[in-house]
Amino acid sequence: MNKKVMVITGTRKGIGRYLSEYYLGKNFIVIGCSRSESDLKHEKYEHFCLDVADEKAVNKMISAISKKYGKIDYLINNAGIASMNHSLLTPLSVVEKVFKTNVFGTFVFCREAGKIMAKNKFGRIINFATIATPLKMEGESVYAASKSAIESITKILAKEFSTYNITVNAIGPTPIYTDLIKNVPKEKMDSLLNMQTINRYGEFDDISNVIDFFISDKSNFITGQVIFLGGVSY
Amino acid sequence: MEKHRIKEILNKTVNEYFESQDFNEKANEDTVLFGKESVLDSMGLVNVIIDIESRFLDEDYEISLTSEKAMSRRNSPFRTISTLADFIGEQVTENEEIDE
Numbered sequence: 031m032n033k034k035v036m037v038i039t040g041t042r043k044g045i046g047r048y049l050s051e052y053y054l055g056k057n058f059i060v061i062g063c064s065r066s067e068s069d070l071k072h073e074k075y076e077h078f079c080l081d082v083a084d085e086k087a088v089n090k091m092i093s094a095i096s097k098k099y100g101k102i103d104y105l106i107n108n109a110g111i112a113s114m115n116h117s118l119l120t121p122l123s124v125v126e127k128v129f130k131t132n133v134f135g136t137f138v139f140c141r142e143a144g145k146i147m148a149k150n151k152f153g154r155i156i157n158f159a160t161i162a163t164p165l166k167m168e169g170e171s172v173y174a175a176s177k178s179a180i181e182s183i184t185k186i187l188a189k190e191f192s193t194y195n196i197t198v199n200a201i202g203p204t205p206i207y208t209d210l211i212k213n214v215p216k217e218k219m220d221s222l223l224n225m226q227t228i229n230r231y232g233e234f235d236d237i238s239n240v241i242d243f244f245i246s247d248k249s250n251f252i253t254g255q256v257i258f259l260g261g262v263s264y
Numbered sequence: 265m266e267k268h269r270i271k272e273i274l275n276k277t278v279n280e281y282f283e284s285q286d287f288n289e290k291a292n293e294d295t296v297l298f299g300k301e302s303v304l305d306s307m308g309l310v311n312v313i314i315d316i317e318s319r320f321l322d323e324d325y326e327i328s329l330t331s332e333k334a335m336s337r338r339n340s341p342f343r344t345i346s347t348l349a350d351f352i353g354e355q356v357t358e359n360e361e362i363d364e
Contacts, residue, residue, distance in 0.1 A: 093326050096318070141330070145314045193307070 033074075034058045035099045037092075039082050039139060040109030042068045045206065048234040049106060049241070050075060061095055064109070082109045082135030092142040101150045104245050105143040107136040107157045107180075114214055117171045125172050132176035133183070140187055144196060153196035154245045157184045161202050161262040165225050169218075177202075181256050188254030197250065201240045202258035204232040227261025265325065265356045270349045273323070277315050278345065281308070291345060298342035309342065320352070327355045 036053050040046040041062025047070065050060045054072050062068060063078040070077065078094075080087035095102060111131045113124050136157055147153025159181050162174040181200060188198040204226055205211050205219060223229045240257050243249060271293055278291035282303075289295070289303055296302045298309060313329045320327045334341050334351065341351030 089326065089328055093321055096321060145317065148311075148314055149318055 031099060031101065034103045035061070035095070035101055036104040036106065037061045037063075037095065037102055037139070037143060038106040038108055039063055039135065041070065041077070042066060045203070045234065045237055046106075046108040049108065049238060052234075052238050058104075059099065061091075063091060081131075082139065083130035085134075085138050088135075088138045088142055092139075092146060096146045102143045102146045102153065105139060105147075105153070105155045106241065107139050107155070109135055110158055110177075112170075112211070113172045114169050114218075115172075116169055120172055128172050128176050129179075132173075133179045136180050137183055140183065140198070144187070144191055144194075147196045148191070148194040151195045153191070153194070154249075155184075155187070155191075155196065155198040156241055156244050157198070157200040159184070159200040159202035159256050159258070161204050161226065161258050161260060163202070164258060164262055164264045165222075167222065167225075184256060185254045192253060195250070197244070197253035199244045199253060200256040201237060201244075202256055202262065203237055204230075204258075204260040204262070206232045206234065206237075225262075230260075232259050265323075265353075265360075267349060267353055270352050270356065271345065273319055274316065274345045274349055274352075277319050278312060281312050281315060293344065293346040293349070295345045297344060297348065298340050313342075316348075316352075320356075325356055325359060327352055327359075 036058045038046055038049050038060060041050045042064035046062065050062050050070060054060050054074055059074045061076045061078070062070070063080050063082065065079065065081055067079060068077045078091045080091060082088065109131060111128055113120065113128050140155055143155065144153065157180050160174065160177040162170040163178045163181065167174060184198050184200040191198055205222060211219065223231065236259050240259070244252065275291045278295060282289045282291065285308070287303060297304055297312065304312060317327060317329055341347050
C-alpha cells in the first residue's frame with residue numbers, strides 16, 4: 031500500500047481534530063480515537079471509541095489496523111488531559127487519571143504500534159510533551175510530571191526502537207486555545223506566555239509544522255528529541 | 265485451536281527467525297527460548313515474540329504475550345516452545361469462549 035497510514039489519539043476535538051483534517055488533506059489514511067464518537071466524516075478517516083489507557087481496547091484497535099492496512103507509518107500520541115491545581119489541593123484520583131491517560135495511554139500505543147512498525151521496519155512516533163515541564167510551572171505538578179514521564183519514554187524508546195528504523199520524538203507545545211485551557215484564568219495564561227521566549231499563543235500549524243519535520247523521509251536521523259515551541263528550553 | 269496447531273505455528277515462526285539470523289538450529293517443542301540455555305539473545309526474543317503475535321493475528325487470534333506473568337523469570341512461559349504453546353493455548357481458549 032502506497033498511502034501513508036497515520037494513527038492519531040484524541041481526535042474528537044482540539045489539536046487531534048486539527049491534525050486529522052490536516053493529514054487527511056495530505057491524502058493520508060487517518061485512524062483516530064477518543065472516548066466518544068467523532069463527527070468527522072471522511073472516506074479515509076476511521077474512528078475508534080476507546081479510552082487510551084484501556085490496554086485491551088488499544089490492542090484490539092491496533093490489531094484491527096494491522097489486519098486492514100498491514101502497517102502503521104506514523105503514530106501521533108496526542109490524547110492528553112490536564113490538571114491545574116495547587117498540589118496541596120490535588121486528590122490522588124486526579125493524579126491517577128492524568129497519569130493513566132497521558133503516560134499509560136502513550137506507552138501502550140507506542141508499544142502496540144511499535145510492534146507493527148518493527149515488523150515493517152519503518153515508523154515514526156510523535157509524543158506530546160509540554161512547556162510546563164521545563165518552565166516548572168506552579169499548579170501543574172501533576173500534568174508536568176506526567177509529560178516529563180513522556181519525555182523519558184520518548185528518549186528511551188528512541189534507543190530501543192532505533193534498530194527497527196523507528197524514530198520516536200516529542201513536541202512540547204505552548205498553550206493554544208483549546209478545551210484543555212478554557213477554564214484557566216486569563217492572568218495565569220498571560221504570566222505563562224511571558225515565560226516563553228516568544229510571547230504568544232501557539233497556533234495549530236505551529237504543531238503540524240514540527241510534526242511534518244519529524245515524519246519527513248529526510249528526518250530518519252532525528253530521534254529521541256523534544257522540540258518545545260515558543261523558544262522554551264531547559 | 266488445537267495444541268498441535270499452536271506448536272506448528274510456533275515452530276514455523278521460530279525456524280524462520282533462525283533462518284533469518286543464519287542460526288544452524290531447528291526448532292522443536294523443547295527448544296529453549298528464554299534463559300541461559302537459549303540461543304536467542306534478549307532482542308532476539310523480542311523479535312520472535314513480535315513475530316508470534318503477528319502470526320496468530322493472521323490466523324484471527326488476538327493474543328498478547330506482554331504480561332507480568334510472562335515476564336517473570338521463574339517458570340516463564342517463554343522458557344521453551346512447549347511452555348509457550350501452553351501459555352498461548354490458555355489465551356486462545358479464553359478468546360474462543362468469549363466469541364461463543
